[in-house]
């Protein structure tokens with residue numbers, strides 16, 4: 228479903244060499260299934276059947292998988308309502324940031340650098356926009372197009388994963404899935420106009436993010452003064468509970484079938500609760516893999532996997548070219564408990580980027596502390 232995939236690079240000339248299963252991802256026996264995929268696994272692919280777990284390497288240089296529990300990070304917006312979200316990862320196409328606040332900003336905000344999708348991890352409140360308000364709750368995406376004036380008014384503590392894209396965020400064409408899958412478009416929440424000019428005050432500041440920095444403009448009227456609007460450009464809300472997961476009973480499908488949004492160089496996908504693959508022998512745990520052309524970011528919103536709770540609020544960055552995947556024990560467990568485990572109840576928000584993402588100091592330091600703690604714990608055992 229990626230729009231920029233080059234069809235010339237796909238082929239049905241596939242080879243089978245050496246010892247392989249009859250069908251990819253099914254009836255692996257003792258084989259360890261390692262996927263090397265182009266174009267985020269929607270392009271050319273190779274399965275390598277190894278003798279060892281390729282994720283069990285020791286990283287010596289800067290290239291490494293980094294994980295941080297975002298609720299452990301300092302929350303500057305608690306102390307200073309003017310503070311901006313904390314950027315964790317960035318490249319020329321995308322910024323991934325974390326925002327956690329109780330108070331609204333004392334200003335309105337406009338991003339001239341790109342579109343924003345806020346994923347609500349925690350809390351509820353109102354996204355005020357010049358198009359009108361949108362109430363939000365956990366599990367919502369709030370998609371705000373470039374240059375739209377808005378601000379978040381939390382109804383208590385709220386936390387957001389903030390995805391900013393230089394290019395336009397769009398819903399992909401789901402092609403032959405029809406008009407009501409993977410979601411019914413009428414379940415998109417769209418604001419009704421609501422003029423806020425009776426709000427107290429005599430001047431209203433709008434902070435504009437441009438070229439990575441911030442400037443202010445000041446109005447002597449409320450910026451949310453729109454009596455009506457029409458068009459096909461507007462902020463909107465979508466909750467993950469309204470997503471209909473596309474799946475196969477007999478085969479674990481690639482991540483690109485779960486794409487919700489895309490911008491040039493950036494895919495936003497989500498892995499949501501669904502029945503486990505029913506056919507005995509079909510793998511339920513994604514292969515060990517290298518995503519050759521995309522960095523992967525996974526944010527664990529909640530849920531469980533194979534009956535174990537996921538680390539809520541964890542953000543993991545897996546750079547392109549590095550192996551990752553669940554450990555062998557999870558694969559063995561899934562196979563041994565085929566009958567007992569009938570659902571995959573994960574809630575994971577994923578951001579895949581074509582250009583490598585640069586971790587910021589805040590993310591590096593928090594991830595390094597987590598890695599140190601894990602090594603110390605392992606050494607004590």
Ligand SMILES: [Fe+2]
Pocket residue numbers: 516518523545551
């Ligand atoms: Fe991955």
